Amino acid sequence: MPSLKKQPMSEQEVDKRIHNFDEVALGYTPEQAITEAKRCLQCTKPSCTQGCPVGIEIPAFIKHIADEDFDGAIKVIKKKNNLPAICGRVCPYENQCEKFCVLGKKGEPAGIGRLERFVADYERKKGARIPEKAGASGKRVAVVGSGPAGLTVAADLAKLGHDVVIYEALHESGGVLMYGIPEFRLPKEVVRAEIEYVKQLGVDIQTNVVIGKTISIDELREEFDAIFIGTGAGLPHFMNIPGENLCGIYSANEFLIRTNLMRAYKFPEYDTPIKVGKRVAVIGAGNVAMDSARVALRLGAEEVRIVYRRSEKEMPARAEETAHAKEEGIKFEFLTNPIRMAGENGWVKQLECIRMKLGEPDESGRRKPIPIEGSEFALDVDTVVVAIGQKPNPLIAKMTKGLRITEKGAVWIDENGKTSMEGVFAGGDITTGTATVIEAMGAGKKAARAIHEYVSR
Amino acid sequence: MYRIVAKKELAPAVKSLTIDAPLVAKNARPGQFIIVRIDEKGERIPLTIAGLDVQQGTITTIFLEVGKTTEQLGRLNEGDAISDLAGPLGNPTEIKNYGRVVCVGGGVGVAPLYLVAKALKDAGNEVISIIGARTKELLIFEDEMQQASDELYIATDDGSKGHHGFVTDVLQELIAKQKIDRVLAVGPTVMMRAVAKVTKNHNIKTVVSLNPLMVDGTGMCGACRVTVGGETKFTCVDGPEFDAHLVDFEELMNRQRTYITEEKVALERCGRCRH
Ligand SMILES: Cc1cc2nc3c(=O)[nH]c(=O)nc-3n(C[C@H](O)[C@H](O)[C@H](O)COP(=O)(O)OP(=O)(O)OC[C@H]3O[C@@H](n4cnc5c(N)ncnc54)[C@H](O)[C@@H]3O)c2cc1C
Ligand SMILES: Cc1cc2nc3c(=O)[nH]c(=O)nc-3n(C[C@H](O)[C@H](O)[C@H](O)COP(=O)(O)OP(=O)(O)OC[C@H]3O[C@@H](n4cnc5c(N)ncnc54)[C@H](O)[C@@H]3O)c2cc1C
Numbered sequence: 018m019p020s021l022k023k024q025p026m027s028e029q030e031v032d033k034r035i036h037n038f039d040e041v042a043l044g045y046t047p048e049q050a051i052t053e054a055k056r057c058l059q060c061t062k063p064s065c066t067q068g069c070p071v072g073i074e075i076p077a078f079i080k081h082i083a084d085e086d087f088d089g090a091i092k093v094i095k096k097k098n099n100l101p102a103i104c105g106r107v108c109p110y111e112n113q114c115e116k117f118c119v120l121g122k123k124g125e126p127a128g129i130g131r132l133e134r135f136v137a138d139y140e141r142k143k144g145a146r147i148p149e150k151a152g153a154s155g156k157r158v159a160v161v162g163s164g165p166a167g168l169t170v171a172a173d174l175a176k177l178g179h180d181v182v183i184y185e186a187l188h189e190s191g192g193v194l195m196y197g198i199p200e201f202r203l204p205k206e207v208v209r210a211e212i213e214y215v216k217q218l219g220v221d222i223q224t225n226v227v228i229g230k231t232i233s234i235d236e237l238r239e240e241f242d243a244i245f246i247g248t249g250a251g252l253p254h255f256m257n258i259p260g261e262n263l264c265g266i267y268s269a270n271e272f273l274i275r276t277n278l279m280r281a282y283k284f285p286e287y288d289t290p291i292k293v294g295k296r297v298a299v300i301g302a303g304n305v306a307m308d309s310a311r312v313a314l315r316l317g318a319e320e321v322r323i324v325y326r327r328s329e330k331e332m333p334a335r336a337e338e339t340a341h342a343k344e345e346g347i348k349f350e351f352l353t354n355p356i357r358m359a360g361e362n363g364w365v366k367q368l369e370c371i372r373m374k375l376g377e378p379d380e381s382g383r384r385k386p387i388p389i390e391g392s393e394f395a396l397d398v399d400t401v402v403v404a405i406g407q408k409p410n411p412l413i414a415k416m417t418k419g420l421r422i423t424e425k426g427a428v429w430i431d432e433n434g435k436t437s438m439e440g441v442f443a444g445g446d447i448t449t450g451t452a453t454v455i456e457a458m459g460a461g462k463k464a465a466r467a468i469h470e471y472v473s474r
Numbered sequence: 475m476y477r478i479v480a481k482k483e484l485a486p487a488v489k490s491l492t493i494d495a496p497l498v499a500k501n502a503r504p505g506q507f508i509i510v511r512i513d514e515k516g517e518r519i520p521l522t523i524a525g526l527d528v529q530q531g532t533i534t535t536i537f538l539e540v541g542k543t544t545e546q547l548g549r550l551n552e553g554d555a556i557s558d559l560a561g562p563l564g565n566p567t568e569i570k571n572y573g574r575v576v577c578v579g580g581g582v583g584v585a586p587l588y589l590v591a592k593a594l595k596d597a598g599n600e601v602i603s604i605i606g607a608r609t610k611e612l613l614i615f616e617d618e619m620q621q622a623s624d625e626l627y628i629a630t631d632d633g634s635k636g637h638h639g640f641v642t643d644v645l646q647e648l649i650a651k652q653k654i655d656r657v658l659a660v661g662p663t664v665m666m667r668a669v670a671k672v673t674k675n676h677n678i679k680t681v682v683s684l685n686p687l688m689v690d691g692t693g694m695c696g697a698c699r700v701t702v703g704g705e706t707k708f709t710c711v712d713g714p715e716f717d718a719h720l721v722d723f724e725e726l727m728n729r730q731r732t733y734i735t736e737e738k739v740a741l742e743r744c745g746r747c748r749h
């Protein structure tokens with residue numbers, strides 16, 4: 018009878034980790050991995066696989082681990098997933114594969130995500146190998162954006178023998194993996210190694226190319242047989258309340274780009290500064306808000322508060338991230354909505370808020386927050402991070418005539434990932450708004466199949 | 475890597491770099507800018523495109539050394555390379571035949587104004603230009619502006635050349651003399667604010683090119699947000715040019731001061747590494 022509990026994974030101690038950007042979760046040892054793998058029942062009709070958007074043969078790779086054949090395990094994973102060390106760290110597996118694992122009925126599900134991370138790390142330390150590729154097809158595909166969606170499309174098409182060029186606007190590839198998710202959750206060395214693997218498959222990555230500006234979609238269409246747009250949901254929402262443009266108020270994107278992409282936490286060794294005061298308020302309660310709060314703490318803030326207009330139950334962040342944030346001492350102001358930011362000498366000084374109560378469920382199924390009259394109060398702050406979500410990046414839509422856009426500003430696609438323009442496909446956050454890494458990769462896989470069919474027709 | 479093919483010193487602390495960037499040169503238009511990052515540890519900074527040569531595949535940018543990155547950039551020479559350069563970013567200047575246009579340039583802002591003035595002239599406008607600097611030595615692009623304009627006026631703060639005083643004094647005289655259909659101003663924020671004040675009284679449509687702090691330059695971070703007509707705009711994608719009479723200049727100047735302390739630290743460090 019297997020244990021009801023997952024093998025625990027060791028973590029960096031709380032009082033140490035709040036002062037550094039090193040990874041919090043430390044991964045399994047080989048012994049722990051083997052023990053965990055042995056918990057898997059090797060179901061003949063595994064239910065776990067339906068929860069993986071890229072279709073990893075989960076029991077097969079776990080079996081290899083149980084048999085101490087880690088090379089065999091990574092081979093199974095890499096048939097479907099080109100970025101396993103990333104997924105093993107940031108995939109919300111509690112809502113994906115592990116949600117469907119039969120072990121979850123009586124106890125904890127098999128630690129699929131942790132096992133995936135373990136074998137991916139094992140392979141990276143050994144040096145990744147290159148799988149066989151199909152012969153050159155002579156077809157050329159342009160991929161716009163190097164986030165998880167773009168990297169997946171590119172890798173899959175390269176394996177099929179197509180000539181793929183990725184165009185990335187920033188100076189470094191990886192999308193949110195590079196600029197958004199902090200080092201302590203996803204070390205950039207890990208992201209770089211997985212991107213290196215995609216390059217070794219023959220994918221050419223051109224950074225500093227802003228499609229729609231440097232090169233237009235129409236120009237790309239002249240040169241390539243097909244195009245994939247994976248430009249993500251990079252446009253930050255603001256609250257649109259008075260005082261929001263005072264100094265000391267950041268969008269989560271700016272706060273995280275400065276820290277992760279530009280390494281502002283190493284200023285002045287790196288040139289890009291960031292300014293975090295003693296008292297920080299982060300507005301919002303998703304993954305992005307948790308990341309911002311934990312970054313603020315590591316940048317030296319004494320008191321960091323999450324300000325959220327609904328209650329704890331409605332928080333969109335992963336339970337694991339919220340738990341980490343709480344352990345680290347992040348405070349939570351639930352049922353609280355900012356209404357104004359007040360400043361002194363141009364700097365933010367107070368966040369004026371109103372308390373909320375929950376009313377009837379709204380269209381998202383969550384109970385709608387309603388302000389409680391007369392409950393206004395002010396929090397003393399010197400830094401505010403607005404983390405209330407991002408919209409699909411509008412740049413390409415604005416610069417490309419004939420591309421159909423939905424009411425929400427997303428690029429419209431059909432069930433195969435085709436846009437309204439001949440030969441142009443899209444997927445990931447640009448078509449859905451902010452979702453998850455693995456959903457973006459799933460969309461990339463689907464589009465890669467459709468593009469392969471399209472260019473081979 | 476992006477190779478520097480030519481370097482010039484135009485005035486003390488004002489340098490011009492011509493950089494190999496064929497993709498950028500191909501689609502660039504007057505009024506647009508680039509973002510550069512010198513090396514792996516560098517900051518991303520925006521610089522306006524002051525010249526381009528599609529055949530050679532080069533663009534030219536002219537900058538004033540004000541801090542760590544621009545000083546470091548100024549120390550590079552022909553043959554050196556910078557690690558990153560992205561563009562052309564922002565919207566090009568709207569070029570039409572407006573009639574009589576006044577182009578006002580201050581300091582290093584004169585350089586990017588040149589391409590705009592030339593394009594306006596080619597579009598059939600009567601172009602009158604006013605360029606200014608603190609002192610004679612800091613005046614740049616005088617010959618170029620002379621060529622691109624029907625009339626050229628000069629103003630220096632210390633009176634060492636042309637009008638003794640501000641560009642806005644000259645602008646006021648011009649407005650008193652004749653009908654002006656449009657004004658464009660590029661330069662320090664205080665200058666653009668002063669120009670906006672003058673033209674507002676006379677109801678002359680005025681366009682300014684704003685220079686807030688930026689990070690990505692593609693609409694992702696909101697560092698460059700400014701209030702225009704009561705609405706928040708992102709300068710890098712909605713601008714950089716806006717209707718001067720609607721811009722909240724106080725807010726812009728306040729936000730530009732965000733990192734004053736850090737900028738000093740960076741500059742001092744860079745001064746030390748020079749020796
Ligand atoms: C802070 C943060 C934390 C998150 N945490 C998690 C998590 O723990 N787990 C999880 O599953 N998901 C998480 N997410 C969500 C997840 O990262 C995204 O859903 C995913 O990255 C979307 O992938 P994508 O490829 O569609 O777009 P992105 O990752 O956004 O990549 C798009 C890329 O396109 C580039 N680009 C944009 N416009 C252009 C252009 N015109 N030309 C060229 N290039 C362009 C961008 O620079 C970017 O590199 C998080 C998101 C954020 C912001
Ligand atoms: C769209 C745009 C186009 C620009 N074009 C030019 C140009 O053609 N030539 C040129 O010389 N400069 C231009 N600038 C300004 C230039 O980007 C800054 O001078 C540069 O970023 C300073 O970097 P630094 O590290 O040398 O100095 P820092 O140490 O960062 O700053 C020193 C001083 O410069 C100010 N400053 C810093 N960043 C900016 C910024 N982005 N904009 C304005 N002031 C800033 C600071 O407030 C401080 O007073 C432009 C700015 C924008 C937004």
Ligand code: SF4
Binds near residue numbers: 069133
């Ligand atoms: S990629 Fe995500 S969903 Fe798929 S098996 Fe791995 S952790 Fe589960």
Ligand code: SF4
Binds near residue numbers: 059065066075129
């Ligand atoms: S459902 Fe759970 S126990 Fe069954 S094969 Fe999948 S991971 Fe193993």
Ligand code: FES
Binds near residue numbers: 687689694711
């Ligand atoms: S510079 Fe980041 S949005 Fe404009």
